[in-house]
Amino acid sequence: MAEFIAERGHLRFERRPSPVLVEHRPLYKICQLLLVLHLSSRGGKSTLPRLHLFNWALKRTDRIQKLVGAAKAKVLHITAWGFDPAVAIAIRFAIAEELLQTTSTGYQITEKGLSLIAEVLKDPGAFSGERALLKEIGKDITENMVETVARGWESA
């Protein structure tokens, strides 16, 4: 190595693009949120903590399995979950694209959002894993269940 440097006199570094987690692709995250709103939220509406819960759960199989269990048991035994800044940015994009709209308590999917997600769901290969799990969960993770856990945070 030292000989090589002596011979060339210098080393040049070139920065190559680094890979990006697919989680951090705006459209992917937006569509994941739309999917949660469409498949697992009553009236296509959800509060922010609940969206974060789903986002956090979708990152790992064991987490989402826990959520499937919770939906069946109708009690949420997850005491805390992560709040991902990527979700906040994705929501801002989605609102600007008019795929989401704000409601008094959280966010709701719009007509445009619905038609986009309907198109996405036409392809059986897109979100195949997520889709199956979210359908299994159905709309059984209620705002109340999330609210109960969140109240625990404040009292602590």
Added chain:
Amino acid sequence: MNILAIKLRLATETGDFGFQFEFSRGLTVIRANNSSGKSTLFNCLMYGLGMEELIGGKGEKVLPYAVKDYFFQGDVRVEVVASEVFIEIENSTGKCVTLRRAIRDTVRNPKLVEVFDGAHLTAGTVLGTPKPTYLFDSGSAQKQEGFHQFLENFMGYHLPQVATTSGGVTKLYLQTVFAALAVEQKRGWTDYIANIPFFGIRDARIRVTEFLLGLSVFERQAKRSELDAASMAIDTDWRRAYDTLRQAATTNGLVIEGLSGTPTALLDAVTVMFVKSNGKSQTSFVEHVSQIRAEHAELGAKAAAYGKVSGTEALQQLESATAELQRLNVLHERATANLTLQRASLDELRNLLAEANEDLDRNKTALKLRVLGAQMEVEVASDHCPTCHQSVDDTLLFGIVSGPQMDLSTNVEYLESQRRMLQRQINGAQEEIRQSEIAVTDVAGRLAAKHDYRNSLRGDVSTGAAESRAIVRRQIQIELELSNLEAFESQAATLLETLGEVAKRLAANQAARRGLPKDAYGPEDLSRIALFEKNFRGNASSFGYESAEIADIRISLDTLTPILSELELREIRSKVQTSLTADSSASDFVRLIWSYLLALYQTSTMRGFEGHHPGFLLMDEPGQHSMRSSSQHALLQLLSGATRLQSIVAASFDENESVFLEATAGLDFKLIRWEGKIIQRLS
């Protein structure tokens, strides 16, 4: 093939009705006013030939009620009791057959087509015993008793296998070829070869054109699939031999080196080595054999001297055997530990691969989302901010992570290469594990043998027998191993020979593959297509095509249809090719279809360029869109001028005597016409 005659027979309570016509071997013109039954005649002809799918349906559904339910004779409504169609056809060898197919019958199914030998309609040959053939049952195109199979053989065809849209292969069905030979009135004049029934054949129109022009693509395709089948066989043969060899080697505690598990043309039997491995060091097969031979000889010497051996010597031997046993113990433990580690790392690699696969799937989803998003006008999909429309990076963490980021497709490629790398690592790890397993079993075997040997030595020391059991035991072990190894050696030699032959076959296969031309069409095909283009242009100009400069029309090598390489070349809009479908007036487009169908025939009969055109054309109302009668005249003239072409043209000539006279002036043809309705009492 020629269609000589047709007869429709409707049985009613008041006797037989219907029609019977004979066709000329050249041009036949069926002149009939609108709604007098011209299409009934044409459709019955198609039905009788089992080709009603070209009109758009299966079975008697495609025929008008007049031939199956009732018709009017004057003012009287006559019910049809039973009805059937006879068609007489003749093939290129002059053999005549008469086909009979029921339309409405209580006994005979419309799927049944009876084939009689001889010309029943034109020569009055008595109908003999029919040969029954069937339509539309699965395999009617493939099985012997299928009608289409009969017709295919009768026409002297051997239809090629073609690719389907779903990735399989199927036969180029006869009906698809007929779509280029018989043009029906309602939809037939909407495109070149418009009426190809749906069989899931990929690019059916191109295939039909290639077939009729006799292009060699099918032969080449057949050749290619033959080579594919051969390489499959090569692969299985190689694997079988390799597996047998590996199994035999494993039983003998040997590792194969320098032989790949997948076929390779570059096999050199000399470089294939069998080695004995104890997890740490390796000895070659030959060396190993000579080692144990030497040991055997030594033991023999020892046995001879056994009686004179002193107690001390025996104890020394026992000690050295114990030391050897300990060494083997250590080796065994190491090899086992190594194997456990390798297995763990294989599991690790498998997990990584699963993760990479999942990641790849998700990234592919993201790629699809971008396409969909762009269609729905979501700005983020094209990396633009929905609020300010400036460009944004394709990541949510922009500004948090520094440095350039991969775009999505690069990321997918990156993951794919990662996956390939992991797959290769896994393959390597599996091979390593296999070798380690052999080493472990081998060491374990030697350990057990040594253990027995030492126990026997102990016995020898305590009993003081005249003959050493230990030596005998060890000698037997060695003899057994030697005979096993000998058997393996000869087996390996034959297997390597087999593998060498397979390698030669593979080399030949690869060479043949390289010999196949890379382009879709070879030079001979190209000259056929050029001739086709010339014929097409010639026809178009004689039909009075004027929507574009005829010299600028070319036959596209991608679609085998005419395209216009634009005059605008001069305006530097280079290489813009528009479809002539879009750029021609309605009647001009019909002229192009005439030119196309006729050029197929002309090219196919050109000496030296013989294709597979059967030499007949049926056209129902070619004079679409108030075609000028001079153009119709040109068409009929070309048709009647083609010596070996049978053409049957049904037309109304605008119900105008002068148009008819103008269109047929000076031509040699057979005229078929009738008064009133076509269905009349049969004499």
